[in-house]
Amino acid sequence: MPELPEVETTRRGIAPHVCGQTIENVILRTDKLRFPIPANVQRDLRGKQFTEVARRGKYLLLSATNGTAIIHLGMSGKLRIVNSRLTPIKHDHVDIVFANQQCLRFNDPRRFGALLWTTDDPLQHSLLSKLGPEPLTREFNGHYLFTKSRQRKAPVKAFIMDSHVVVGVGNIYATEALFKAGIHPKRAAGRISEARYIKLTKAIKVILRAAIKQGGTTLKDFLNSDGKPGYFKQRLNVYGRAGEPCLDCGTTLKSLQLGQRTSVYCPSCQR
DNA sequence: AGTGCGGCCTGTCCGC
DNA sequence: TGCGGACAGGCCGCAC
Numbered sequence: 001m002p003e004l005p006e007v008e009t010t011r012r013g014i015a016p017h018v019c020g021q022t023i024e025n026v027i028l029r030t031d032k033l034r035f036p037i038p039a040n041v042q043r044d045l046r047g048k049q050f051t052e053v054a055r056r057g058k059y060l061l062l063s064a065t066n067g068t069a070i071i072h073l074g075m076s077g078k079l080r081i082v083n084s085r086l087t088p089i090k091h092d093h094v095d096i097v098f099a100n101q102q103c104l105r106f107n108d109p110r111r112f113g114a115l116l117w118t119t120d121d122p123l124q125h126s127l128l129s130k131l132g133p134e135p136l137t138r139e140f141n142g143h144y145l146f147t148k149s150r151q152r153k154a155p156v157k158a159f160i161m162d163s164h165v166v167v168g169v170g171n172i173y174a175t176e177a178l179f180k181a182g183i184h185p186k187r188a189a190g191r192i193s194e195a196r197y198i199k200l201t202k203a204i205k206v207i208l209r210a211a212i213k214q215g216g217t218t219l220k221d222f223l224n225s226d227g228k229p230g231y232f233k234q235r236l237n238v239y240g241r242a243g244e245p246c247l248d249c250g251t252t253l254k255s256l257q258l259g260q261r262t263s264v265y266c267p268s269c270q271r
Numbered sequence: 272a273g274t275g276c277g278g279c280c281t282g283t284c285c286g287c
Numbered sequence: 288t289g290c291g292g293a294c295a296g297g298c299c300g301c302a303c
Contacts, residue, residue: 002297003297034279034280034297034298034299035299058297058298072297072298073297074279074280074296074297074298075280075281075295075296075297076280076281076282076296091281108280109280109281109282110279110280110281110282110295110296111279111280111281112279112280112296112297112298113297127298127299151273152273152274153273153274154273154274154275158274158275161297161298163297163298170296170297171295171296171297259275259276260276260277260295260296261295261296262294262295262296273303274302274303275301275302275303276300276301276302276303277299277300277301277302278298278299278300278301279297279298279299280296281295282294282295283293283294283295284292284293284294284295285291285292285293285294286290286291286292286293287289287290287291
């Protein structure tokens with residue numbers, strides 16, 4: 001489940017291998033991802049080079065001279081650098097083949113991912129233009145969340161998972177950050193003090209940074225073909241631990257449903 | 272405008 | 288052992 005740290009790890013992993021390589025071909029084995037893959041990606045990318053791999057939220061932006069490929073990994077998407085002659089396995093939907101015979105291979109079993117193509121400024125694309133700030137910038141701070149949340153009745157967990165509020169905070173990190181900040185996931189966003197939002201934004205940053213650092217240790221895996229991600233093994237305090245004791249106080253962790261999301265929390269530490 | 276939910280998918284796990 | 292069903296999850300798009 002790629003969250004922001006995995007997307008950032010992917011970005012760092014693929015960038016050196018795709019930038020400056022001439023694109024020989026684009027192979028689409030299916031176009032049925034979250035959105036249909038536009039057919040003109042093939043024609044437009046052939047013969048071009050990517051100059052940069054950037055990230056906005058969980059979107060990867062692969063810029064060529066004539067446009068930008070926008071990739072989202074969805075739930076189960078993976079990008080790997082493999083030799084283009086390596087036989088594709090199940091759910092290898094797209095290859096971007098380079099002249100040096102390496103290729104960027106997109107595998108996505110659940111097909112919640114996306115590959116789009118725009119010739120305009122990608123940040124103006126309708127999927128990206130209304131996104132909230134990046135969580136690891138100074139712009140994202142307690143004051144921002146406090147101001148933004150006034151009058152909001154939605155649970156704070158839904159609020160911080162809303163990409164129009166802040167990008168890149170998925171279920172795992174929202175769950176962990178709320179635990180670290182001692183805030184109950186169901187508390188109305190508009191009824192949380194600025195002091196607590198300061199604590200929460202700090203928790204989000206600490207957790208995301210730690211996860212990115214962990215991802216960074218296994219970038220070499222991007223050249224392997226065995227599909228083992230290997231990163232992202234940091235200790236989770238609450239996520240997936242419902243029914244087990246809180247590591248801080250020993251109280252049995254509970255879980256509740258918010259929207260379609262499972263939230264695990266400590267009923268004693270989180271208020 | 273804010274809120275909440277349906278739907279897209281398939282692999283994994285559980286119970287019968 | 289085989290099978291059905293529940294579940295997981297990001298996020299768009301719609302309805303209220």
